[in-house]
Amino acid sequence: MTLNQSRRVASLASCTRVCLQRAALRLERIDPGAHRRIKGLRLITAYGIAAMLGTMGDITRGLRDGPSLSILAGGFALWASVSEGRGTRRESSRDLVLLTAAAAAGAVSFALLAPLLAQLGHAGPELVLVSGAFCAGYMRRFGLTGTGAGSQIYIGQLLAYGAALGPGNLYTIAIAAAIAATASVVQRLLSGPGEHPPPPPPALPIQPGAPPPELAMGLQAAAAALTIVGLNAVFGLVESAWAITACTYVIAGSARGTIRRVTHRIIGTTIGVPLGLVFLPLASTMPVLAWAAAALAMVIHAMALPERYDIACGAYAFTLIVTLAVTGEHSAAILGARAWETLLGGAFGLAAATLLLPLRPVAEGDAADRSRPSTRNEKD
Secondary structure, three states, rough: HHHHHHHHHHHHHHHHHHHHHHHHHHHHHHHHHHHHHHHHHHHHHHHHHHHOOOOHHHHOOOOOOOOHHHHHHHHHHHHHHHHHHOOOOHHHHHHHHHHHHHHHHHHHHHHHHHHHHHHHHOOHHHHHHHHHHHHHHHHHHHHHHHHHHHHHHHHHHHHHHHHOOOHHHHHHHHHHHHHHHHHHHHHHHHHHEEEEEEOOEEEEOOOOOOOOOHHHHHHHHHHHHHHHHHHHHHHHOOHHHHHHHHHOOOOOHHHHHHHHHHHHHHHHHHHHHHHHHHOHHHHHHHHHHHHHHHHHHHHHHHHHOOOOHHHHHHHHHHHHHHHHHHOOOOOOOHHHHHHHHHHHHHHHHHHHHHHHHOOOOOHHOOOOOEEEOOOOOOOO
């Protein structure tokens, strides 16, 4: 190696070291103590373990719907880990078990009710999702655990909807819940004191003569979801369930907060989806790297969720597109529908929040007397 080559190598190494140091300092400002990064690693590990256990022959033997087990177990574990926000192993483990049970309850409700509602037409089963959207808003009045449970009920219904589950799949749902609870609790026990719960979100407004804010939020989400179901029944939407999901999770504790969340969701989706589409060739040729990119995006999602909803939405949109491609979905129409119908759901959520029982922000002087702590679950 010549002297000039040695200098270039040394200069490159120095630049790399400086860039890594700057990146580390920036991460420390965003995530002091690495608490959110640890949670991000925990939730993707819980997902991976649950999904892997759901594919083991000793567990799936005798199940007529074995492929659904991995999807359900991984989804239950992932979103239970996202929703859980306690500070001790004992409380976290308790909540994780309750949250996976809530997801299983949501899946059971869909499996039992969807065949009956299917008689109303192709959009009939989606009426079950309307009840989940209401639970995601209303159950915030029961504290942090209730907030997560309401969201998990909807997640369970959504996963069951995607897997087209029916009354014959109840045993599979129970097995999936047991696997998810085990995988998520084990990861929380291993993370231990490395995690700190996020600070409590702002208070929800309690307005004299108005219904409880959580009831208003539940009704807003349910009304927006019901409108989307009606549109699907009349016009036929490609991915209407994702529009329902969007309108469910953009509802905030005030109309102003909902506007902000819708804006952030639009920004995140319009950035995350194109980045995911860029990764489509990688998903088909090198799926391991695609899965690694999706896992990194979920870590970013966990880091950004408490404060940067736009970045969190972008990270999740990227993950969704990449994982769909890895699992064999390459239709441009379907992948595009996941994007624009998500934006459609956000628009309906915004309309419901501003027109139906709109909530006003809490005035600082009245916050202590006329409000109760919100336990809003900032999920996609």
